[in-house]
Amino acid sequence: MKNPAVKFWCMIVGIVIGIIIVLGGALTVFLNQPRFGRLPRSGERLERIKCSPHYQNGKFRNLHPTALMTSNKSKLWGILTFLFAGRDGLLPDIQIPVIKTDLKVLIQDSSDIMVWFGHSSYFLQLSGKHILVDPVFCMAAPVSFVNKPFKGTDIYKPEDVPDIDYLIITHDHWDHLDYETIKQLKNRIRKVVCPLGVGEHFEYWGFDREKLVELDWQEESVLDNGFVIHCLPARHFSGRGLTSNRTLWASFLIETPSRKVFMGGDGGYDTHFAEVGKQYPGIDLAVLENGQYNEDWKYIHTMPVYLGQIAKDLKAEQIVTVHHSKYALARHRWDEPLKNEINMVKEDSLNLIVPVIGQVVRLDHVEEK
Known part of the structure; x- marks a missing residue:
């Protein structure tokens, strides 16, 4: 007969093992939900990835060495600190201004326009084509209680958007x-x-491969007559689950019959902005990241000190900033990016457009080329 103490500890170990098995199974089920997408594992797409000059040792790399965290904190510790530390000033204490524009009526006029939906989602109509960039109308995180939108900022839904020529x-x-x-x-x-x-995510979600225009940095594609999209570098990272940098991140520049628009996506300052400005002179509009920055991850998001420099590097006629005013994903005050914009105009004399969510920005007053 076993010693009672041994029996007790065997029972405890068995319980712990059982809990680990249950939690592991639950995590596996959670991570295998369709919304997590799917990473490239085989086939033509994986072969293209392996041939990319920006892919090394199983991961995509930035143009220059880029630390994800620049403090001695781990990524997990940074997330936990954000979730459980005090939240004074992270959320607005009043409902911020928003406008509900009827986009389907708006597009009956063929003017070149932009409508920002908060954070990094926006709609462009350029030379009659409808372009939707980084749309997030439902959930900005794997679970609904994380990254909740500011009160009143989630007024746009997928059904509000007209048919889309190019989803970017x-x-x-x-x-x-x-x-x-x-x-x-x-x-x-x-x-x-x-x-x-x-594109692997989109195929997994049922999109025909013929609909996908999947590009490496410095590649381009003719979307339609007079419409060319250029895939350009960004200094960031990628990933939806436990694995990072198995898909590429990018900025884009679209050339249309009427204008050139640079879409910066997410990313910190680097030499690529000046290179884009030289490679594509005459950018009419640049949409730049401004928000969710922190010294702890200063290389992968645009720090305020560099915002004006990026605009100068690109030599863009007009600037709109995004990545703010809807979610709190960093420790700065919710309205600090808006103050950054004001300072940028004062210090750098830039032509900055500062729309509220849903406001129609008309681009046609810029001279067509």
């Missing part, structure tokens, strides 16, 4: 690629433009 996705993070939004828009999207590897 800059990278596969949850706050830029929302499965539920994509699922609801699926039958109204003509073409998807995304960085290399991100």
